[in-house]
Amino acid sequence: MRKFEGYISSASNPRAKEWAKLLERKYRDREGKFLLEGIHLVKEALNAEWPLEIVAFDEGSGVLDAFEEYLDGDRKDGPSWIPVSPEVIMKCSETGTPQPIFAVALKRPPTKESLFAGELGGIVAVLDGVQDPGNAGTLVRSAAASGATAVVLGKGTVDLYNPKTIRSTMGALFHVPVLEADLSLLLPEARAQGVAVVGTSLQAAQSCYDYDFRRGNIWLVFGNEGSGVSAEVTALVNANVIIPMSGRSESLNVAMAATVLLFEAQRQRRMP
Known part of the structure; x- marks a missing residue:
């Protein structure tokens, strides 16, 4: 089973602030990263083996039940999985009722x-x-x-x-x-x-x-x-x-x- 990183509870956490900045284009352009919100998009990215930096999830929501196949085994590759609070989820979403999971993805444009x-x-x-x-x-x-x-x-x-x-x-x-x-x-x-x-x-x-x-x-x-x-x-x-x-x-x-x-x-x- 894949190990999770430490729980992030505060929306003022430096990492949470960096993720939230990706809601703005100037930061997406500068960092070469973007946000994916919700179960469907995160699954699609994982299935396509798109480069993901982190997957953040609300630990108390039960959302990981939909991701068991991606967490089984001792794989060391792939994104870091980080449990976060609902406040962090809200800070990193532009929707009023965000889903309890999001990912930070790397841009991969063709030449x-x-x-x-x-x-x-x-x-x-x-x-x-x-x-x-x-x-x-x-x-x-x-x-x-x-x-x-x-x-x-x-x-x-x-x-x-x-x-x-x-x-x-x-x-x-x-x-x-x-x-x-x-x-x-x-x-x-x-x-x-x-x-x-x-x-x-x-x-x-x-x-x-x-x-x-x-x-x-x-x-x-x-x-x-x-x-x-x-x-x-x-x-x-x-x-x-x-x-x-x-x-x-x-x-x-x-x-x-x-x-x-x-x-x-x-x-x-x-x-x-």
């Missing part, structure tokens, strides 16, 4: 070069100024579920490691590489590498169902909730497509539109 490597060749989802954490997290989920090989977050897009974004991914960020980049620099490089960059626009003439997603590396660009793909990025795409709608609606939510396009690309690529 830019890996986006052009053979093992990541395929469909890549690109976010240009998507600002809502729920939309960004759902889009990462759809990318992972549809077999996309990576997600790129352009400038102006919400922080992937924002706790709300993390929750919205439902653990999908552990299953698809996610890279933050300047699209004005990355997209021209991608095109020079033979990537087809495809934008989404309500003014596009070509239906997404007529576009050929079956060949080569294709990057799908999804824009801001209100203004769509920026003019700067639009100038860098090879083609624009639209999702045809026969019903009465002005447009789709960006996460919904991305899901439609990602799964259409998956469908075409799996056709005989």
